Amino acid sequence: MRAVHKIKSNSTTRFIFFIALGIVLFLLSNRVDELRVYQGAEIAVYVIAISSLILLTGYSGQISLGHGALVAIGGYAAAVANINFHVPIWLTFFIAVLVSALFGALLGAAAARLSGPYLAGATLALAVGLPSIANQFTVLGGEQGLTFDAGMPPASLGEDFTVYKWNFWIAALATLAILWLLQNILRSRYGRTWRAIRSNDVAAELSGIAIGRSKVLAFALSAGIAGLAGACLAMLVGTVSPSAFPISLSFSLLTGAVLAGVTTLGGVMIGAVVLVAIPEIADAVANRFGGSESVTSNLPGLLVSALLILTVLLVPNGPVEQMRTIRSRKGVASHH
Amino acid sequence: MIVTNRRKFLVTSAALVVGALTLSAVPSQAFSPRSVDGVTATSIKLGITIPMSGTASPGYNKIPGAMKAYFDYVNDNGGVNGRKVTLVVENDEYVPTKAVTKTNKLVLRDKVLALVGPLGTSNNQAVAQKVNPGKRGVPVLFVNSGFSGFANKAKYPTTYTVLPSYIMEAKIMSAYIKEKFAGKKLGLLYQDDDFGDDALAGFKQSGVDFAVKVPYASGSQGVATTPGTWVSALAKGGAEVVVLFGVSSATAAALYASYVGKYKPQWILGSVGGDATTLAASKIPPSFLAGAIGTSFAPSPADATDDYIKLFMDVNTKYNAGVPFDNNIVQGMNTAFLTVQALKSAGKNLTRKSLMAAIDKNGSKFASAGLVPLNYSATSHVGYNGYWFGTYNASGALVADGGKYTVYTTDSGSGAVAKSTYTRPAMPAKGLPN
Numbered sequence: 001m002r003a004v005h006k007i008k009s010n011s012t013t014r015f016i017f018f019i020a021l022g023i024v025l026f027l028l029s030n031r032v033d034e035l036r037v038y039q040g041a042e043i044a045v046y047v048i049a050i051s052s053l054i055l056l057t058g059y060s061g062q063i064s065l066g067h068g069a070l071v072a073i074g075g076y077a078a079a080v081a082n083i084n085f086h087v088p089i090w091l092t093f094f095i096a097v098l099v100s101a102l103f104g105a106l107l108g109a110a111a112a113r114l115s116g117p118y119l120a121g122a123t124l125a126l127a128v129g130l131p132s133i134a135n136q137f138t139v140l141g142g143e144q145g146l147t148f149d150a151g152m153p154p155a156s157l158g159e160d161f162t163v164y165k166w167n168f169w170i171a172a173l174a175t176l177a178i179l180w181l182l183q184n185i186l187r188s189r190y191g192r193t194w195r196a197i198r199s200n201d202v203a204a205e206l207s208g209i210a211i212g213r214s215k216v217l218a219f220a221l222s223a224g225i226a227g228l229a230g231a232c233l234a235m236l237v238g239t240v241s242p243s244a245f246p247i248s249l250s251f252s253l254l255t256g257a258v259l260a261g262v263t264t265l266g267g268v269m270i271g272a273v274v275l276v277a278i279p280e281i282a283d284a285v286a287n288r289f290g291g292s293e294s295v296t297s298n299l300p301g302l303l304v305s306a307l308l309i310l311t312v313l314l315v316p317n318g319p320v321e322q323m324r325t326i327r328s329r330k331g332v333a334s335h336h
Numbered sequence: 337m338i339v340t341n342r343r344k345f346l347v348t349s350a351a352l353v354v355g356a357l358t359l360s361a362v363p364s365q366a367f368s369p370r371s372v373d374g375v376t377a378t379s380i381k382l383g384i385t386i387p388m389s390g391t392a393s394p395g396y397n398k399i400p401g402a403m404k405a406y407f408d409y410v411n412d413n414g415g416v417n418g419r420k421v422t423l424v425v426e427n428d429e430y431v432p433t434k435a436v437t438k439t440n441k442l443v444l445r446d447k448v449l450a451l452v453g454p455l456g457t458s459n460n461q462a463v464a465q466k467v468n469p470g471k472r473g474v475p476v477l478f479v480n481s482g483f484s485g486f487a488n489k490a491k492y493p494t495t496y497t498v499l500p501s502y503i504m505e506a507k508i509m510s511a512y513i514k515e516k517f518a519g520k521k522l523g524l525l526y527q528d529d530d531f532g533d534d535a536l537a538g539f540k541q542s543g544v545d546f547a548v549k550v551p552y553a554s555g556s557q558g559v560a561t562t563p564g565t566w567v568s569a570l571a572k573g574g575a576e577v578v579v580l581f582g583v584s585s586a587t588a589a590a591l592y593a594s595y596v597g598k599y600k601p602q603w604i605l606g607s608v609g610g611d612a613t614t615l616a617a618s619k620i621p622p623s624f625l626a627g628a629i630g631t632s633f634a635p636s637p638a639d640a641t642d643d644y645i646k647l648f649m650d651v652n653t654k655y656n657a658g659v660p661f662d663n664n665i666v667q668g669m670n671t672a673f674l675t676v677q678a679l680k681s682a683g684k685n686l687t688r689k690s691l692m693a694a695i696d697k698n699g700s701k702f703a704s705a706g707l708v709p710l711n712y713s714a715t716s717h718v719g720y721n722g723y724w725f726g727t728y729n730a731s732g733a734l735v736a737d738g739g740k741y742t743v744y745t746t747d748s749g750s751g752a753v754a755k756s757t758y759t760r761p762a763m764p765a766k767g768l769p770n
Contacts, residue, residue, distance in 0.1 A: 035444035135555045138528045142393065143555020144434055144458035149465055163468070169753075237433040238466035243390070243556065244433035 011184065018180045026170050029165055038164045038236075039276050044171035045232045050256040051226035051265060056264040060199030060218035062111060062140075063120045066127030068250035070223045073100040073130070074230025075240040076140060079148040084139065089150050089235075093174070096231035097224045098217050104223020107125035108216035127250040131242035145241025146169060148234040169233045176224055182265060185221075194218055255304055259311050261318010270319060278303050359488035371451035374449030375686050380419045380679060385428040385435050385463075386455045386480070391558040392430035395584045395664045396455055399480070400425040402668025403453065405655035406648075406676070413768050416679045417686070430455075432462035439467045443474055448473035450691060453498075453671045457483040457531045458554075460495070470494050475692050477678065478671050478719065479688040482608065484534050484748040487718045494688075496695060498671065498714065498719035500633055500770040502531060502581075503748040505607060506538025508723050509631065511578065511744065511753040513544055513604070523548040523575025523601065525566055525590055528584050535581045535606075542749065548573030552586060563589035564597070571599045581606040588618035595624045603628035607723065612732035613662035622732035630734045631723045634670055634742070637663050638733035644670075644705035647767040663734075669704045673767070680769035703761040707741050722756055723744050735751060 029037055053067050064070075077099035078092040087095060107126070110117055134140035153166035185191055193214050196204040205211050234240045256271030282299035315322040379611065384400055387393040404423050411420040415513040424446050426438035426497070435456065442448050451474065454460055460479050463469065467475050476495040479486055484501035486492050500508075522544065526532035528551035550569050556562045568592060570578055578601045580587045587609030594600065603625075610630040614621060635642040640649065648669045652661050659665065679686065681694035681702070695702075699712025708722040722745030726734040734740070743756040764770050 033444070035440060038440055038444070132559075135553050136561065138551065142528060142553030143430070147432075147458075147462065147465065164467070215559050237436045237462070239432040239436070239462045240434055241431055243429060243431040289752055325537075 003015075010297035011187075012191065013151075014183055014230055017182070018176050022172070022176050025176075026169075027156060029168055029172075034162055034164055037162070037168050039280075041136075041164060041171045042169040042276050043238050043269075043272045044168065044175040044257060045229050045236060046253075047175045048273050049226055049229035049253050050173075050233060050260060050271050051179060051182055051268045052222045052229065053253050053257045054260065054265055054268060055186070055225065056222035059079055059191065059198065060194040060215060061201075062215060062219065063116070064123045064222075064250075065120050065254065066123035066125070066130075066250050067222075067226055067253045068245045068247065069123075069130040070100050070104060070129045070226035071230040071233065071249065072240070072245035073223075073233040074148070074227025075148070075245070075292075077227065078136070078229075078234050079240045080139070082148060087132065093228060093231045095225045099226030100227025100230065101220045104244060105216055105220035105225075107223065108219025111219055112169050112212045112215040124247075124250075127245075127247050131245045133171075134242045141241065143242060145239045145244065147239050149238065150235035167236050171236065174228055174232055178228065178266070179265070182225075182300055182315050186265065190214070190217065250263040252304075258308060259318070261315070261321045263317055264321050267318045267320035274304075274307065278307075352631075357735055359658055373688055374447055375419070375729065378419055379423045380416065380686065381424065381446060381448050382421065382450055382452045382675065383424040383426065383439075383446060383448035384451065384453050384455075385426045385438045385442070385459065386453070387430035388425070388427035390429035390431070391555055392456075392583055392585055394588070394617060395611050396430075398659060398662070398664040399453065399455075399668035399671070401656050401659060402648075402652065402665040403649050403675075406669045406672035408655045408678055409651045410768060413766070415681070416676055416769050417725075419686070419700075421676070421677075421679070423452070428456075428459060428668070430459065432456075432458050436462050436466045438505055439463045439469075443467060443469065443472065445523050448474075449507065449686070449688060450477050452477045452667075453480050453677050455480035457481045458529060460486065460539035461530070464492055464495070473688050475673045475688055477695075478674055480671075481531075482534070482665075483530055483763070485530070487748065489715075489717055490648065492684040492717075495694065496692075496699075496717045498674065499607070499749075500720045500722055501718075501748045502534035503538040503541075504721055504746050505541050505631070505723060506535045506581075507746050508744045508753050509542040509604065509606075510542030513579075514542075517602070518576045520576045520602075520702040521548075521574050522546045523550070523573060523578040525550045525552065525568040525570070525578070525580050525582055525586070527552060527554050527586065529554060531608075532581065546575075546579075548575045548704045552582065554583070554586075557582070557586040557589040563593040566590055567597055567599055570601070570709055577602045577604065579604045579606065581607060582609050584609045584614045585613055585618075588615050588620060591615060591620045591624070592618060595620055607631050607633070609736070611663040612728060612734065613660055614664070616732055622728075622730060625728045625732055626730045629725060630726050630728055632663070632734060633720045633743075634663075634666050634705045635707060636726065636734050636736065637661060637666050638735075639720055642705075642752065643763045644673075644767070647763065648705070666705065674702055674704050676706070705760075707758075707760060708743050708745060708756065709758045718748075721747060746758050 032186040049071055056062050056064055058269055074096035078096040081092045081095045114122055135142055152163055153161045193209050197211055201211055250276055256275045259274050260267040260271030279300040282303055286299055386396055386400055388397045388617045407421040407423060410665055426433040428438050460481055469494040478498035479495060482499040482502040484503045486495050486497045524546040526535055533553055548570050550566045580590055605628055635645050639645050648666055649661055652665055678695050681698045695712050696714045700710050706720050708720040711718040722743050724741045724743045727734045729735050744753050745756045746753045
């Protein structure tokens with residue numbers, strides 16, 4: 001009885017925490033300049049995408065090197081639904097989730113038979129191949145892509161309310177909703193099942209877990225969330241095109257997940273902020289010290305790689321997990 | 337010991353990151369005199385988005401260098417009304433999403449006075465929709481796209497076109513085809529988006545029927561086997577005269593596949609993809625190109641007797657050393673030249689508003705290399721509106737038919753194609769804004 005009560009109050013606390021976080025973000029969006037609001041929206045998109053990867057890799061133990069392709073599917077699904085089927089904008093986000101979840105389920109069915117490097121290879125091939133399909137079909141707009149006009153903010157918000165702030169609100173709301181949903185799912189039976197599979201699939205199977213089905217479910221859910229990130233990205237930049245989803249996007253997401261600590265959702269913000277901040281920092285550094293154009297374009301990659309190596313060396317489970325370990329170690333020490 | 341070292345390492349790297357973040361958060365204006373929308377007492381900041389790398393970049397990636405070279409020439413000779421002009425170049429890889437992100441940087445962070453010569457139909461459309469320079473009052477000068485829609489002042493209030501529209505080009509080309517190639521079987525390669533649709537509208541209006549029409553998705557020219565399928569479709573349809581109405585890389589890919597496949601109809605190259613040096617760089621021998629028909633609104637880059645071309649050649653040699661002089665250089669320098677004319681005309685009290693007002697008022701009289709009239713006015717943001725035709729010679733230079741530039745003009749509506757009597761303004765002394 002006590003345990004039940006504890007879980008309940010935990011989930012209420014979490015809910016209040018998310019509401020509070022939402023209010024802080026809302027207040028923040030009114031304080032900073034427009035470029036920062038735009039970057040905030042970018043961070044929100046990355047948070048969604050990285051959390052979908054953490055769900056898949058960190059919790060269900062399936063590696064994906066091609067998550068950018070799933071993001072692309074979401075973006076294209078939203079744009080095609082809006083352009084060809086005249087679906088209202090708010091509904092396109094749900095369609096993006098559904099279409100990419102469906103695709104994820106198909107992919108997951110194949111992926112459940114693969115593991116380790118084979119799965120990594122298969123997903124990598126997807127990221128390389130999938131976006132260029134758009135080049136072959138006019139309905140997908142070729143290299144130039146499709147326009148996705150998510151509309152202007154409602155007039156009631158006032159003349160000075162920028163479209164980026166509006167996009168930030170939508171993306172931030174989607175992010176909070178997804179994180180809250182994930183927090184709850186990961187603490188449910190499904191979350192425990194996935195962790196059991198990740199830790200030892202034979203033991204999990206012996207305990208009566210249907211491994212194949214669980215893995216496909218994780219893949220579909222992860223793909224659906226990645227699809228939402230794709231729709232938000234399409235909204236933010238106003239278009240989708242094959243080159244908006246390069247192979248490097250998939251690697252960036254993976255890097256973000258590792259920096260965030262791939263086994264915990266708690267640090268997802270860190271990964272996303274780093275991905276958006278690094279090019280900015282590189283630009284500033286290169287400008288300040290009069291670097292050439294080739295320095296500017298290569299510096300972000302160098303910084304990200306350096307951070308990745310440092311993370312793997314120093315905090316392999318991510319900064320959040322590390323802090324938790326340190327705290328619990330201190331806790332143990334103080335008991336003595 | 338190891339632990340403390342590790343901790344030190346961690347703290348140092350964290351401090352580094354935080355330091356860099358703080359540095360990046362300090363506005364760049366803090367280090368230079370206060371600027372309002374890209375203008376200080378001594379400087380003018382402009383921005384451009386253009387493909388510097390990627391499938392569509394060959395040729396276009398030379399334009400910013402040419403623009404900077406002309407600005408440097410002007411700066412070394414006193415600048416414009418005492419201000420030096422700088423150009424911030426952002427590489428958008430011909431990708432609309434990147435164009436949006438990069439334009440955000442130019443407008444929101446660099447706070448440029450104006451965007452000058454941003455390239456690409458879809459890119460400019462995406463930027464107009466998302467970044468919305470029209471609503472922000474940011475001038476988008478001399479867009480490097482012939483999409484007729486950009487002249488729509490209601491939709492793109494701060495955008496000024498410079499290239500004749502693709503509809504105009506198709507209409508003028510139709511008149512030429514009807515005169516020279518009546519009764520021949522015609523083929524057309526075009527880009528399957530607003531760029532191509534504009535051309536199709538022009539050809540349709542002029543009543544030119546193509547026996548074979550090959551649309552290509554932008555970017556598919558980069559797929560190794562695709563251009564071969566275009567050429568076999570054209571050859572199979574028996575096209576005797578083929579219009580290539582694509583970007584440089586697609587035109588080059590089509591010509592190369594034809595060269596390899598030994599298919600040689602009468603080529604007519606659209607202005608967008610007809611730059612000879614870009615084609616030569618794509619392994620197409622000038623001998624294969626010889627006899628092809630091309631079109632332009634500026635003098636031929638090979639025409640050293642032309643005042644403007646001679647100036648541009650000299651500036652290129654001095655300020656853009658080592659870069660071969662070609663049509664891309666002419667385009668870039670001419671855009672920069674027009675920009676300087678506009679900045680000069682806006683006077684000492686330079687703002688975004690005064691800049692646009694100056695173009696509306698005086699734009700039709702600006703000096704430029706163009707052999708075709710400029711049509712700016714309080715009611716029109718249309719730049720050049722015509723073309724002359726020529727034939728590529730054995731060294732790849734476009735030579736005007738009959739040894740002189742005969743210009744035809746028209747509009748993007750239902751107006752007729754007419755021979756122009758326009759004479760362009762003489763070049764100001766030394767090509768400077770005097």
